[in-house]
Amino acid sequence: MITTLQRKSVSDLTRRRARSFLTILTIAVAVAGLGIFAMPSLLGGAMNALVVRDRIFDAWISTTDMSLTPEQLAALRAVPGVRDLEARTTFRTRMWVGDRRADVIVVGVPDFSDQPVDAVTLESGRAPAAGEAVVDSGVRRAGRWNGGPGSTARMIDSTGTEIDLPVVGTGESLEFTSDGNQNSDIVLYVPQATAQRLSGVRGTNAIDVRLTDTQASAARATIQQLHTRLDAAAHGNNAFVDLPVIRSAGTWPGQQAVNQFQSFLVIVAFVALVSAVFLIANTMSTLVSEQRREIGILKAIGGRRRSIRRVYLGL
């Protein structure tokens, strides 16, 4: 059985439905706005967990076509400051998406069962055999291609021939995923040999490195040593074809774009919050002044501050 005070609360709310609805909506917006302020730290925590899961690179070196022997790779892994290292072949080309051509990055993975750096985590299907591919799960999320297990990726190889790669699974790596890369590319993960066959690269053209010390000066020193050894492996030619990419500690691929979006959201949330506080204060003030007479009556017939507050807070 409800009391007369509860009945009054309900009738006050239902008497002015539009205002009650707008007030509740405003409070909801304000609460959601507060949630947005918590996003940067929540997202940062989640992304740092992914950085650990995917063993994301600390440094990325683009090289000429290099055929590194297992001994040479072992020597590179033994360079002071290197925690682990992966030499892979990547290939940028075009593929058909319906009757439209789209950019695609083909990422070679030397061994799907042992990925020391920039690991690809399989999410469905199985690891690809030679001539097969796994599509990055961010591709579908970003609406770039609806391919998945059972579909075929038709692309052009380095000789100009159209090649069909059956897709046998979906997977994701924070370094390459379509959500994170800013080039609107489709991403396919293939065995290293398949990447070599498509690209015409006989060896590898990228070195992903995890460092023991990620401080900028230590990272530069380690990369310099790798540079020297890679130049030696390239028979004295310059092995680097681009400036190395060094990931600052605590950052992750695509962070800048996300941060910009977050800044925008924080501004929107702040404006929403200020408006909500103003609107709620205004509504409460209007409510109280409209009900001043009723509050006076309630006080005159024995209403204490707490009981009267209960009526207006609907408790």
Add this chain to the structure above:
Amino acid sequence: MPAPEPLIELHSVEKVYRTGRLEYPALRGIDLRIDGGEMVAIVGPSGSGKSTVLNMITGIDRPTNGTVTVAGTRVDELGEEALARWRGDHVGIVFQFFQLLPTLTALENATLPLDLVRRGRRTGRAEVGRRNLGRVGLAGKEDHLPSELSGGEQQRVAIARALACEPELLIGDEPTGNLDSETASEMFDLLGELNESGTTVLYVTHDPEAARRSHRRVTIRDGVVAGA
């Protein structure tokens, strides 16, 4: 026969209203005693301070100087919260314009003070409200909203509400000021019955006919008691 006990005692009560640098003395030293069981009318011209005296007795306003004692309690010394609780326990107030809550039914209005002070069980509160509506002649109209009742009926609901906590003192601020003479007469019949059943009744009026229905008249003029 033992001397009657004073229910209300005002000693040298002064009230000065200040607006900026202006001062307006509403009461200039009121001494008043009302005994339990009396039915007293406070009369006087407009602006004489009648309603201010009532506000002092109910604790709605505080004196600038002097003391107000009601049912053994120094009302002028109580804090806001204690005053509200005290009012709920000892005083029932009937206003000129009824002051019912428009969204509540007659029964809910009559039960409201019990819910405010959380007296008794919830089902018992409704029973008290129903009984009081019966006492004021509104049995069968429990579910009517104030807008569905006549002025006289609304004032009866207001009286039933004032009786909810069984107060020893019933106070009316121009309780019939908004009613026609026939309905006003019925209202005083009702107040008379309540007084005969032991409730002290004190009301303000400037209607000579309403004043005649009391046992005693107290005249206030220019903020002082001009006759009692």
